[in-house]
Amino acid sequence: MKEPRIRAMRLSDLPAVMEIGGRSLPRPWSEVVWREEFYSPFGLYLILEESSALCGFIGLKLISDEAHVMTIAVCPERRRQGLARTLIKAALSEPASAGARHVYLEVRPSNLAARALYASLGFVETGVRPGYYGDEDALLMTLDLRKNPLP
Numbered sequence: 001m002k003e004p005r006i007r008a009m010r011l012s013d014l015p016a017v018m019e020i021g022g023r024s025l026p027r028p029w030s031e032v033v034w035r036e037e038f039y040s041p042f043g044l045y046l047i048l049e050e051s052s053a054l055c056g057f058i059g060l061k062l063i064s065d066e067a068h069v070m071t072i073a074v075c076p077e078r079r080r081q082g083l084a085r086t087l088i089k090a091a092l093s094e095p096a097s098a099g100a101r102h103v104y105l106e107v108r109p110s111n112l113a114a115r116a117l118y119a120s121l122g123f124v125e126t127g128v129r130p131g132y133y134g135d136e137d138a139l140l141m142t143l144d145l146r147k148n149p150l151p
């Protein structure tokens with residue numbers, strides 16, 4: 001089997017991206033939201049593919065010196081093999097991310113896998129957004145790239 005490779009998301013990837021999102025996230029984005037994000041001038045969307053099958057994706061929003069992780073998922077069959085970590089590092093190494101000094105994201109307190117992933121990369125919990133998900137608060141996690149450059 002070929003090594004997974006990371007490339008920019010294409011509009012034609014949306015069905016496969018949405019399929020993984022539907023199996024991974026409690027509130028997956030609709031096609032309308034995906035298209036809005038896809039065409040955003042501030043967005044950076046990457047996918048991970050293996051033998052031409054899509055197995056993960058990440059989306060960042062880049063404004064000024066801030067990067068916001070908007071979404072990330074790895075297909076259930078390929079989890080715990082370092083792919084999410086690879087996706088985050090790849091997105092933050094893209095030329096579009098060159099000006100980013102701080103990285104932010106929201107995560108459900110109940111999502112222990114994602115919290116452990118972010119903590120393993122140096123993110124720290126910096127706040128709570130009450131009722132963010134409707135059914136759950138969000139933890140705000142932040143990575144200061146000046147103090148914690150990714151290896």
Ligand SMILES: CC(C)(COP(=O)(O)OP(=O)(O)OC[C@H]1O[C@@H](n2cnc3c(N)ncnc32)[C@H](O)[C@@H]1OP(=O)(O)O)[C@@H](O)C(=O)NCCC(=O)NCCS
Nearest residue numbers: 024072073074079080081082083084085113114116117120
């Ligand atoms: C969260 C998610 C993206 C992690 O993807 P992944 O490819 O399995 O993560 P990685 O293999 O890169 O894990 C890197 C580190 O994160 C931590 N981690 C990841 N999954 C974990 C789990 N289930 N339990 C504990 N720690 C976990 C570990 O520290 C791991 O390093 P290790 O395997 O060397 O111990 C994946 O579980 C997923 O798609 N979940 C559903 C979507 C989601 O929750 N997205 C985040 C929304 S905020």
